[in-house]
Amino acid sequence: MLTRRRFLQSTAALLAAPAVARSESSRTLRYVPQTDLSTLDPIWSTNYDTRDNGFLVFDTLFGLDGQLQPHPQMAQGAVTEDEGKTWRITLRDGLLFHDGERVLTRDCVASIRRWGARDAFGQALLAATDKLLHPTTRQYCSA
16 A cells, blocks of 8 residues: 555655765766855855855865864874964975965965954954964064
């Protein structure tokens, strides 16, 4: 006897089957934002779609896992000294821009400054920062 519940279950299973089979063989991730992006730069927009697109395009020093715990992403790791007042962040080897140029410490410092000038948390962080230091050249860059 065919009940309404069994009919709906069977229909749903049949409709889902081609999509499941197709997704196993496909290697293309398709992202369709709910709105058109007015800007691609997440620093200049508070729009969630722009932010989400930015996370798909740009890399960060640290990323968050499902429990919102930070983990090194572009960073190889970080060491704290002086009771947590000094942080040494080491970049992973082999980081490249889209054009093949190496990602350098000065690029990260410039990015942090750019973010810190616009973002409220970034402004507070830079206000509490004495200086940004390049580890090899030992040149200080005022925050």
